[in-house]
Amino acid sequence: NAGVTQTPKFRVLKTGQSMTLLCAQDMNHEYMYWYRQDPGMGLRLIHYSVGEGTTAKGEAPDGYNVSRLKKQNFLLGLESAAPSQTSVYFCASSRTVGRTEAFFGQGTRLTVV
């Protein structure tokens, strides 16, 4: 009964380093999302996917890339990390967009120094 699993849970990067955040869901959901959460800003959508092999930009896509090679996985990449990308990242999945509940992962706390 895993739901949505994110790895890693914590990470510290130096400016300019790259990394990939992995999100896996076992609910056979078509839709997957990456959000970042900053104090006072709520949840901002970075990228989302409406199905295997598809991705689209959200409201805050700059500096990030994503891939959805398998239906159950959604990867978020940072090619050259910047301090402005210090944030808590949440992955979520849902059966439909906004009509059914979204299930969130536990979050990844990323610090870029």
Next chain:
Amino acid sequence: GQQVMQIPQYQHVQEGEDFTTYCNSSTTLSNIQWYKQRPGGHPVFLIQLVKSGEVKKQKRLTFQFGEAKKNSSLHITATQTTDVGTYFCAGRSNQFYFGTGTSLTVIP
């Protein structure tokens, strides 16, 4: 920019007092969802409202969807320390947006 705004951003209440957070959209929403995020945790779905003027209750929590489907509210009666957390609304128009959230602190 942010399509769904919530007020207040922060709220401190004494245990036993009531609490209300308001969610406002610039566009008409087809439905609205509410989530709760405990400190250090992740958002968890609470409820969904679909109909204009709809009111739903979950124990001490009352959710309302405005007649024009542009606003919503969450009211908690007689807060308890277990109510601590950030409450988000999320609305769907042409896209699906989360509100800015209201952080609730309950003082014992």
